[in-house]
Amino acid sequence: MSFRYLPMTEQDKRQMLDTIGIDTTEELFQDIPEKVRYKQRLKIKEPKNESELKRELKELSEQNINVKTHTSFLGAGVYDHYIPSVVDHVISRSEFYTAYTPYQPEISQGELQAIFEFQTMICELTGMEVANSSIYDGGTALAEAVNLSAGQTRRKKVVVSKAIHPESLDVIRTYAKGPGVEIVEIECKNGMTDLEQLKAELDENTAGVVVQYTNFFGQIEPLKEIQSLVDNMKKTMLIVSTNPLALGYLTPPGNFGADIVVGDTQVFGIPGQFGGPHCGFFATTKKLMRKVPGRLVGQTVDEEGRRGFVLTLQAREQHIRRDKATSNICSNQALNALGSSVAMSALGKHGLKEMAIMNMQKARYAKNQLKEAGFSITYTGPFFNEFVVECERNVSDINDKLAERGFIGGFNLERIDSRYQNQMLIAVTEVRTKEEIDQFVNELGDING
Numbered sequence: 001m002s003f004r005y006l007p008m009t010e011q012d013k014r015q016m017l018d019t020i021g022i023d024t025t026e027e028l029f030q031d032i033p034e035k036v037r038y039k040q041r042l043k044i045k046e047p048k049n050e051s052e053l054k055r056e057l058k059e060l061s062e063q064n065i066n067v068k069t070h071t072s073f074l075g076a077g078v079y080d081h082y083i084p085s086v087v088d089h090v091i092s093r094s095e096f097y098t099a100y101t102p103y104q105p106e107i108s109q110g111e112l113q114a115i116f117e118f119q120t121m122i123c124e125l126t127g128m129e130v131a132n133s134s135i136y137d138g139g140t141a142l143a144e145a146v147n148l149s150a151g152q153t154r155r156k157k158v159v160v161s162k163a164i165h166p167e168s169l170d171v172i173r174t175y176a177k178g179p180g181v182e183i184v185e186i187e188c189k190n191g192m193t194d195l196e197q198l199k200a201e202l203d204e205n206t207a208g209v210v211v212q213y214t215n216f217f218g219q220i221e222p223l224k225e226i227q228s229l230v231d232n233m234k235k236t237m238l239i240v241s242t243n244p245l246a247l248g249y250l251t252p253p254g255n256f257g258a259d260i261v262v263g264d265t266q267v268f269g270i271p272g273q274f275g276g277p278h279c280g281f282f283a284t285t286k287k288l289m290r291k292v293p294g295r296l297v298g299q300t301v302d303e304e305g306r307r308g309f310v311l312t313l314q315a316r317e318q319h320i321r322r323d324k325a326t327s328n329i330c331s332n333q334a335l336n337a338l339g340s341s342v343a344m345s346a347l348g349k350h351g352l353k354e355m356a357i358m359n360m361q362k363a364r365y366a367k368n369q370l371k372e373a374g375f376s377i378t379y380t381g382p383f384f385n386e387f388v389v390e391c392e393r394n395v396s397d398i399n400d401k402l403a404e405r406g407f408i409g410g411f412n413l414e415r416i417d418s419r420y421q422n423q424m425l426i427a428v429t430e431v432r433t434k435e436e437i438d439q440f441v442n443e444l445g446d447i448n449g
Contacts, residue, residue, distance in 0.1 A: 013025075065408060071436045073407065073426050074408045074409065074410055076165075077264070078272045079266065079267055081268075081429050082430060083271065084269065090338065090339075091335055091338055095111070097335065099334060101311075101331065102115075102311065105308065111334065114341055115133045115134070115297045115337060116298075116299060118133065119132065125244050126252050126253060127258075127261075128252075129254075130284055130285065130289045130296070131283040131284075132283075132332070133296060133337065134279050134334065135282050135294050135329060136277075136280055136329070136331075136332075137278050138241060138266075138280045139168040140329075142164070142172060142239070143175035145210075146183075146208060146210060147181065148292075149207040149208030151179070152291060155205050155235070156179075157182045157205045158181055158206070158207050158210065159202065159209045161186045161215070162185050162188055163211070163212060163216055169185070181207070186198050186201065190379060190381065191379035191381060191388065192222075192379075195222075202229060203233070207237065208237040209226065211241070212240070213242045213243075214242075217386070217388055218379075218384060219381045220381065220383060223256040226238065239259065240258045241261075243263060243267060244281070245268070245355065245356055246359075248355060250384070260288070261284070264280050265281055265337070268343040269342060279339075279340055280333070289313060290313055292313065294327065294331075297311060298312035358430035359385035362385075363386065369441045370441055375389045375444075376389065377390075378390055385428055387426060388413065389410075389424050390422060391423070393448060394412075398424070399412065402440075405447075407439075409424065410425050411424065411425040411427075
C-alpha cells in the first residue's frame with residue numbers, strides 16, 4: 001500500500017452520501033444562510049507529502065528552547081529533575097501505554113496495582129491516611145479541595161493565601177463560582193502568608209484555609225503556627241498544596257494536622273512537556289474518604305483468598321446520586337501516575353531524601369554565589385530550592401539575553417503582579433552542576449550590569 005493512512009476515495013464518499021440520503025457534500029450545509037458562507041479559498045498552505053511535512057515540523061520544533069538545548073533555572077511549578085531511565089521503559093509497555101480506565105479488574109490487575117502503589121507512596125510522603133488514584137494536575141486538586149471543604153462544613157467562605165501558585169488561585173476562583181463559595185485572599189508579608197491578616201479573617205463561617213508548602217516564592221510556610229490558628233475555629237479545615245519532592249526532607253503536612261494535602265507529581269518522572277500534562281494528587285483523612293474526587297483503588301481478596309485490586313469509592317455523579325456527588329472529575333492521570341510511581345520506586349526512600357537534600361544544597365550554593373556577585377536576595381526566610389533575587393533591569397529582557405547565551409532564566413514575577421518589578425524567581429534542582437551554576441551567575445551578573 002502506498003499510503004501510510006487509509007484515504008477516503010470517491011467511492012467511499014459516494015457511499016456515505018447515499019447512506020444519509022443526499023447527492024452532494026454541499027447539501028450538508030444547506031441550513032447555513034448563503035450570505036454568511038465563506039466563498040473564497042482559505043488562506044492556508046498547500047498540502048505537502050509526508051516527508052515534506054515532517055521536515056517542516058522538525059524545523060519548526062527546533063526553534064523551541066528546551067532543557068536539552070539550554071540549561072534551565074526556571075521553576076515556578078514545573079521543574080527540570082532527574083528522571084530514571086527505567087521510567088520510559090515501563091510506561092512505554094503497551095499494556096500501560098494504551099490502557100484506559102480499569103473498570104474490569106479481572107483483566108486490569110497490573111494497572112490497578114500500579115495505581116494502588118501510587119496512592120500508598122503519596123500517603124507515606126504526605127503523612128495522610130488516604131490518597132486518590134491521581135487527578136488532572138495540582139491546580140485542579142487544590143480547587144477540588146476548596147469545594148470539598150465547603151461541602152463538608154456547609155460553609156461558604158474559604159481563606160486562601162496569595163502565596164500559592166497564581167495559576168492555582170485562578171483555578172480556585174473559577175471553581176468557586178458554581179457553588180457560590182466566597183474566596184478571601186490573604187496578602188503576603190516578607191514572601192509568606194500574612195498570619196495577622198489570616199487570623200483576622202478566620203471566623204465561624206470559614207470552611208477552609210489554603211496555604212502552599214513550600215510556597216510560590218520558594219519560602220517554607222510555618223504550618224505549625226497556621227494549624228494552631230485553624231484549630232481555634234471549629235470545623236475549619238487546613239488545606240495544604242505541596243511539592244512532594246520537598247517532603248523527602250521537610251516534615252509532611254499530615255504531621256501538622258492538615259485535613260487535605262494536594263500537589264503535583266511532575267517532580268517525579270514527568271518531563272516539563274511545555275506545561276503538561278502532569279499529575280495531581282489528593283490526600284486526606286479516613287473521615288473524608290467518601291468525599292474524595294476522582295477514584296480510589298482498593299486492595300481486596302478473591303474467592304480463593306488471593307490478593308487483588310479493584311476500583312472503589314468513586315464520588316462522581318455517574319456512580320452515585322447527583323445531589324450527593326462532590327465532584328465531576330471523571331478520570332485520572334494513570335500513565336503519568338505510573339511514571340511517578342516508577343520514579344519514586346527507583347529512587348527509594350533514601351534516594352528521594354538525598355535528592356531533596358541536593359536540591360537544597362545546590363540552591364543555597366547558587367544563592368550565596370549571587371549574593372557575592374552583588375545581587376540582593378528578596379526574602380531571607382527558610383526555602384527549599386527556589387528563591388527570589390532583585391535585578392537592575394526588566395527580567396523579561398534579561399531572560400532574552402540569557403537565552404542567547406544558552407540559559408533559561410528564572411520566572412519573571414512581574415508577570416503576576418507589578419509590585420514584583422525586576423524580581424526573578426530562580427529554581428535550582430539536583431541536575432544542575434557547579435559549573436552550570438557558576439556560569440549562570442556570571443552571565444546573569446554581566447547582563448544585569
